[in-house]
Amino acid sequence: MSFLTPPPHASGATPPQLPAQLVPGHIAIVMDGNGRWANERGLPRTEGHRKGEEALLDVVAGALDIGVKHLSAYAFSTENWRRSPAEVSFILGFSREVLRKHQDMLHSWGVRIQWAGRRPRLWGSVIRQLEEAAELTKHNDRLTLTMCINYGGRAEIADAAAAIAADVAAGRISGRRVSEEMVARYLYQPQLPDVDMVWRTGGEHRLSNFLLWQAAYAELVFTDEPWPEADRRALWRAIELYARRDRRFGGAVERASK
Numbered sequence: 001m002s003f004l005t006p007p008p009h010a011s012g013a014t015p016p017q018l019p020a021q022l023v024p025g026h027i028a029i030v031m032d033g034n035g036r037w038a039n040e041r042g043l044p045r046t047e048g049h050r051k052g053e054e055a056l057l058d059v060v061a062g063a064l065d066i067g068v069k070h071l072s073a074y075a076f077s078t079e080n081w082r083r084s085p086a087e088v089s090f091i092l093g094f095s096r097e098v099l100r101k102h103q104d105m106l107h108s109w110g111v112r113i114q115w116a117g118r119r120p121r122l123w124g125s126v127i128r129q130l131e132e133a134a135e136l137t138k139h140n141d142r143l144t145l146t147m148c149i150n151y152g153g154r155a156e157i158a159d160a161a162a163a164i165a166a167d168v169a170a171g172r173i174s175g176r177r178v179s180e181e182m183v184a185r186y187l188y189q190p191q192l193p194d195v196d197m198v199w200r201t202g203g204e205h206r207l208s209n210f211l212l213w214q215a216a217y218a219e220l221v222f223t224d225e226p227w228p229e230a231d232r233r234a235l236w237r238a239i240e241l242y243a244r245r246d247r248r249f250g251g252a253v254e255r256a257s258k
Contacts, residue, residue: 003110003142006061013233015066022243024196026070027063027235028211028218031056033202033226046090051228053098057105062232063143064109066239070144070193074210078118078152092122095149096129103133110142116188117151118159146189153212160186187213194218197242199235201227219245 008014034048041047056073063071075095081088099113106113115130130147163186168175173182184190195211195218203224207215221238223230 004108028072028195028198030200031227037226037228055230058231059235062235072146076149096126099133107137110140112137112140112144117149122150153209199238
């Protein structure tokens, strides 16, 4: 199947020329700053989320431009239920409508859509839309967009541990054979590769319980622009910062003494 190329950025900007090995294969995005962006403009917090829709689509286009293979977007966390009922309803309904409205375009770009998160408590209409988008795009291979909705890193690990315990109790696996590789097979999306780069917008410097297992050795890149002001150029700048890092995965480099 041939895929369409996303339209260029309105500014005419093109991605930086980086060796393929310096482009992160999997980027996890904490799309932070929506509410603050809206508050600073005297707007309802929901308007920040609405503006963030445009940012996400442009960032997906930019990821395709530069050769990223996996994007994981933190759309709604297990802790976000603590927000006002009005904001929770808006975010969930909006997430559903964004997928409904744009899944055909993303499909035409060759994007595979999948979901990571807990089923309990999440609206059935949101799950159905996620599953519809996943079914439509399941054969695409240019980029995988994982929508993390009703997701928490600790919840994912706890759910994996519970599933392993159930299988041990049922005699399907041996408790003596539990390993990191086995735990990974019980995660929400077992085939999802480790995160190379976590990118958080909005100026805060924390993971906020996002992909804790997968991001064990990720490079963390924090930028100041709120998510509604992010676009593919901001993504490329973050990737350039990543490309300058020295990733050793726990190893060390001996330096000759002077």
